[in-house]
Amino acid sequence: MSAKEYIVSKILNNNVILAVDYKTRQELILIGKGIGFGKKEGRKVNIHIKDVEKSFIAYDEKTKKEYLQLINQLDSNVMGVSEEIIAMAEKQLGQLSSHIHIALTDHIGFAIDRIKMGLEINNPFLYEIRALYPEEYKAGLLAAEVIKGRLNVTISESEVGFIALHFHSARQNKRVTETMKDTRLLKEIIDMIQRELSVSIDNRDLMYTRLINHLRVTLNRLDEKKYIENPLLSNIKEQFKESYRISQKIGEYIEEKKHINITEDELGYLALHIERIKETSKIISRRVTELYQA
Numbered sequence: 001m002s003a004k005e006y007i008v009s010k011i012l013n014n015n016v017i018l019a020v021d022y023k024t025r026q027e028l029i030l031i032g033k034g035i036g037f038g039k040k041e042g043r044k045v046n047i048h049i050k051d052v053e054k055s056f057i058a059y060d061e062k063t064k065k066e067y068l069q070l071i072n073q074l075d076s077n078v079m080g081v082s083e084e085i086i087a088m089a090e091k092q093l094g095q096l097s098s099h100i101h102i103a104l105t106d107h108i109g110f111a112i113d114r115i116k117m118g119l120e121i122n123n124p125f126l127y128e129i130r131a132l133y134p135e136e137y138k139a140g141l142l143a144a145e146v147i148k149g150r151l152n153v154t155i156s157e158s159e160v161g162f163i164a165l166h167f168h169s170a171r172q173n174k175r176v177t178e179t180m181k182d183t184r185l186l187k188e189i190i191d192m193i194q195r196e197l198s199v200s201i202d203n204r205d206l207m208y209t210r211l212i213n214h215l216r217v218t219l220n221r222l223d224e225k226k227y228i229e230n231p232l233l234s235n236i237k238e239q240f241k242e243s244y245r246i247s248q249k250i251g252e253y254i255e256e257k258k259h260i261n262i263t264e265d266e267l268g269y270l271a272l273h274i275e276r277i278k279e280t281s282k283i284i285s286r287r288v289t290e291l292y293q294a
Helices: 064-073 076-093 100-116 126-132 134-151 157-172 176-197 206-223 233-239 241-258 264-293
Strands: 003-013 016-021 027-031 044-048 054-056
Touching: 003 027, 003 076, 016 076, 027 076, 064 076, 064 100, 076 100, 076 134, 076 157, 100 134, 100 157, 126 134, 126 157, 126 176, 126 206, 134 157, 157 176, 176 206, 176 241, 176 264, 206 241, 206 264, 233 241, 233 264, 241 264
Parallel strands: none
Antiparallel strands: 003 016, 003 044, 016 027, 027 054
C-alpha cells in the first residue's frame, strides 16, 4: 500500500498535522516535510507512506483532554515545532513519556511568550543540568536551533536547560517537578560540601562532574532500595575523619529531604569524594601561594 486515507483534524504547520486514520479512527500526529502544505482541515486526504517520516499518538486517553485544550490555546506553529522537536529528541534519546507532548509544548509556548515580552528567566541549575544530563542537554541545543529556524526566536542557555529537564523527565517517566526537586537537592549538597570545606568547586571542572554524577547515582540507588558494600569503610572512617563527618551531615540532610535511609557504606564512598576535593583544593591553594611568593 503506497498511501493511506486520513481526515485532517488540525494543521499545526507545513510539516506537522493532527489527523484521524480513516480506517482505524485513531488520532495521530503525522510528521513529514511539507505534509501539511495545501491541506484543508476536516477534509479526507490520501497521504503517501513515504511522505510520513513519523506518525504517533501524542497522548493517552488520560491526557487527551489536556492536549486538545493546548491545540485550542497555543499558536499552531508552536505546536508543530514542539512536535518536530519531540520527534527529533526520540531519535536521539529513545521513547519518551507521552506526557511530554503536553508538558514540553506548554513550556515552549510560555517561554516564547516571555521572550517576546522581554521577560527572560534565569536557570539556577544550568551547570548541574549540563553535568547530569549531557545527552538531554545536546537535544535541548538542537531544539533551540529548530525554534530559531522555524519561529525566528532565539532562546537562552537557561531555556535550553529547562528543555533538557523535560527530556530527562520524559525518559524517566517522571514529572518535571520531581526532576527539578532532585536537581535542586544535588546543588544544595554540593553547596554544603563547599561550605564545610571552605572551598569553591569550579562547575566546569572534571572533579565537579564526577561528584555530581556520583551523587545522582547514589540517590537513584537509594530510591530503588539497592544497597552496596564498601570494603574500605573502616579505613575511611579512621583515616578521613573530617570528610566522613561531612558525609554524615549530608546523609542526614538527604534523609530529611527524601525520607530514605543512607547506609554507612554509601557515606564512606561520599567521604572519598569529599577527601579528594579537600586534597585537590590544598594543592591548588599551595601552588597559588608559591606563585605569589616567587
